[in-house]
Amino acid sequence: MSDIGLYARRLGDDALILGQRLCEWCSNAPVLEEDLALANTALDYLGRARLLLSYAGSFDGKSEDELAYLRGEREFENLLLMELPNGDFAFSMARQYLLDVYEGGFFAALAQSSDEQLAAIAGKAAKEVAYHLRRSAEWLRRLGLGTDESNARTQAALDELWGYTAELFEMDALEERLAAAGVAVDRRALEADWRAQVTRAITEAGLQVPETAWSVRGGREGVHTEYLGHLLSELQYLQRAHPGLSW
Amino acid sequence: MAETTEDLEQAFEAKIAAEEKIEPKDWMPEAYRKNLVRQMSQHAHSEVIGMQPEGNWLTRAPTLKRKCILLAKIQDEGGHGLYLYSATETLGVSREELIDALHEGRAKYASIFNYPSLTWADIGAIGWLVDGAAIVNQISLQRTSYGPYARAMVRICKEESFHQRQGYEIMVELARGSDAQKAMAQDALNRWWWPSLMMFGPHDAESAHSAQSMLWKIKRQSNDDLRQKFVDQTVPQAEAIGLRIPDDALVWNEARGHYDFGEIDWDEFQRVIRGDGLCNRQRLRHHKQAHDDGAWVREAMAAYAAREENV
Ligand SMILES: [Fe+2]
Ligand SMILES: [Fe+2]
Numbered sequence: 001m002s003d004i005g006l007y008a009r010r011l012g013d014d015a016l017i018l019g020q021r022l023c024e025w026c027s028n029a030p031v032l033e034e035d036l037a038l039a040n041t042a043l044d045y046l047g048r049a050r051l052l053l054s055y056a057g058s059f060d061g062k063s064e065d066e067l068a069y070l071r072g073e074r075e076f077e078n079l080l081l082m083e084l085p086n087g088d089f090a091f092s093m094a095r096q097y098l099l100d101v102y103e104g105g106f107f108a109a110l111a112q113s114s115d116e117q118l119a120a121i122a123g124k125a126a127k128e129v130a131y132h133l134r135r136s137a138e139w140l141r142r143l144g145l146g147t148d149e150s151n152a153r154t155q156a157a158l159d160e161l162w163g164y165t166a167e168l169f170e171m172d173a174l175e176e177r178l179a180a181a182g183v184a185v186d187r188r189a190l191e192a193d194w195r196a197q198v199t200r201a202i203t204e205a206g207l208q209v210p211e212t213a214w215s216v217r218g219g220r221e222g223v224h225t226e227y228l229g230h231l232l233s234e235l236q237y238l239q240r241a242h243p244g245l246s247w
Numbered sequence: 248m249a250e251t252t253e254d255l256e257q258a259f260e261a262k263i264a265a266e267e268k269i270e271p272k273d274w275m276p277e278a279y280r281k282n283l284v285r286q287m288s289q290h291a292h293s294e295v296i297g298m299q300p301e302g303n304w305l306t307r308a309p310t311l312k313r314k315c316i317l318l319a320k321i322q323d324e325g326g327h328g329l330y331l332y333s334a335t336e337t338l339g340v341s342r343e344e345l346i347d348a349l350h351e352g353r354a355k356y357a358s359i360f361n362y363p364s365l366t367w368a369d370i371g372a373i374g375w376l377v378d379g380a381a382i383v384n385q386i387s388l389q390r391t392s393y394g395p396y397a398r399a400m401v402r403i404c405k406e407e408s409f410h411q412r413q414g415y416e417i418m419v420e421l422a423r424g425s426d427a428q429k430a431m432a433q434d435a436l437n438r439w440w441w442p443s444l445m446m447f448g449p450h451d452a453e454s455a456h457s458a459q460s461m462l463w464k465i466k467r468q469s470n471d472d473l474r475q476k477f478v479d480q481t482v483p484q485a486e487a488i489g490l491r492i493p494d495d496a497l498v499w500n501e502a503r504g505h506y507d508f509g510e511i512d513w514d515e516f517q518r519v520i521r522g523d524g525l526c527n528r529q530r531l532r533h534h535k536q537a538h539d540d541g542a543w544v545r546e547a548m549a550a551y552a553a554r555e556e557n558v
Pocket of ligand 1: 324327403
C-alpha cells in the first residue's frame with residue numbers, strides 16, 4: 001500500500017475505534033438527551049472512518065469493510081486513547097475533550113493537505129469537531145465545577161488519560177515523509193497550542209493539570225493495550241464467523 | 248359566570264364529537280388525563296426500552312454501513328422517547344416521576360421487548376415487523392384526540408418508514424444470501440412473528456382500556472382492525488423474499504378481502520407481560536442501572552446550573 005493509503009488507513013482506524021467505543025454508550029447515558037448526543041458523535045466518527053478507510057482501500061482494491069473487519073490487532077494503527085474502555089461518564093467526556101482539542105488542530109491542518117481527498121475529508125471533520133468540542137468543553141466545566149463527586153471523578157479521569165496524550169504529538173518515519181511532502185500533518189507542531197488550550201480549560205473548570213510521571217505509546221506501530229483485541233473480536237465477529245458474505 | 252363541572256364536561260364532549268383536539272390548558276376529565284398518562288408514558292418507555300434489543304447488535308453489526316444505519320435508527324427511537332416524555336409532561340407529570348413508575352413496575356413498556364435479539368437477523372425482523380406494527384398503530388394515533396400526542400405521532404411517523412425499510416432490507420439481503428443466512432432470517436421471522444401480532448393487544452372484546460379510549464377518541468381503530476391491517480401488508484412482503492410466515496392457518500380470504508390467520512397464543516402473551524419473558528428483568532435492570540449510574544452526573548448538572556444562575 002502507498003504511503004498515503006497507509007496514512008489514510010491509520011486515520012480511519014482512529015475514527016473507527018473511537019466510534020465503536022462510543023456505540024457502547026447507547027442506552028447507557030445518564031440522561032436521554034445525552035444518549036442521543038453520544039450517538040451523534042459516534043455517527044460522525046463512523047462516517048469519517050468509512051470515508052478514510054474507503055480511500056485507504058482504493059489504493060489496493062480493498063473495501064472499507066475488508067479493512068475494518070478482516071485485520072488483526074497488530075495491523076490497527078489507531079492512537080491508544082481511542083481504544084481505552086469508556087469508563088464512567090467523566091472518563092468518556094474528559095477523553096473526548098482532550099481529543100476534540102487535538103482533532104481541532106489536526107483537521108484544520110490536514111484540510112491544507114496537498115492530497116485533495118484527505119483535505120476534503122478533513123474539511124468535513126473539522127466542522128464536526130468544532131461541534132464536539134463545544135459540547136465536551138461544556139461538560140468539562142460542568143463536571144469540574146458541579147459537585148465534589150463530579151470534580152473528583154473528572155480529576156481521576158484526567159490523571160489516567162494524561163499518560164496517553166504524549167503519543168498524540170509524536171511522528172514516525174511514514175508521517176515524517178508525508179509531512180515533508182505536504183500531505184500529512186506535523187503533529188509535533190500541534191502540541192504547544194493544545195497544551196495551552198487544555199491547561200486553561202482544566203484550570204478554569206476547577207481541576208488540576210495532571211503531573212503524571214508515566215506515558216505510554218505504541219498505537220501507530222500496532223502495539224496496543226490489551227483492550228483492543230476484545231473490541232475487535234466484538235466488532236468483527238459476524239464477518240469472521242461467516243466469511244465472504246454480503247450483509 | 249362560574250362554570251359547573253357539568254358545563255365543562257359538556258364542552259369537552261362537544262370538542263371530542265367535533266374532532267377538535269384537546270389541548271393541555273383545556274379542562275379534561277381526570278379519567279381521560281389518567282388514561283392518557285398511562286398510554287403515552289407506556290409509549291415513551293417502549294421507545295427507550297426498545298433501544299436495548301437493537302443496541303445489543305450495534306457493536307457487532309456486520310458492515311460499517313449497517314452499523315451507521317442501525318445507530319441512526321436507535322437514535323431516532325431515543326428521540327421518539329423524548330418527544331413522548333415531553334408530550335406526557337404537558338399532563339402535569341415530570342419525566343422523573345414517569346421513570347420512577349417504570350422502575351417500580353407501575354408503568355409498562357411494550358412487552359415485545361422482553362424477547363431477546365439473538366442473531367443479526369433479529370435486527371432485520373425487529374425493524375421489519377416490530378416497527379412495521381408500530382407504524383400501523385402510530386398512523387392511526389395521528390388522529391388521537393389529545394393535541395400534543397397527535398402532533399408527536401405526526402413527527403414520529405415521518406421517521407418510522409425508514410425504520411421499517413432498514414429492517415426489511417436486512418431481511419432481503421439475508422434471504423438471498425447463503426443457506427446459513429437464509430436460515431437465520433427464517434428463524435428470526437419464526438420467533439418475532441407472533442409477538443409482533445401480540446403488539447396490537449388483546450381482542451377488542453377483552454381489552455381493558457379499549458372501549459373508553461375509543462369513546463374519547465384516544466384510540467381511533469380497534470386492536471383487531473389494526474392487527475388485520477398489519478397482517479395484510481406484511482404477508483406479501485414475506486412472500487416476495489421467499490420467507491414463510493409461521494402460521495398454518497394463514498390464507499387469503501377472497502370474500503373478506505383480507506388474510507385469515509391463526510389464533511394468537513394468549514397464554515404466552517399474558518405470561519410474558521407478567522414476567523416470564525427471557526428479558527423482562529434484564530431490560531428493567533439495564534435501564535435502572537444506567538439511570539442510577541448517571542445520578543451523580545445529573546446532580547452535577549443541577550449544581551452547575553444553580554451556580555451559573557447565581558453568577
Ligand atoms: Fe419509534
Ligand atoms: Fe421505529
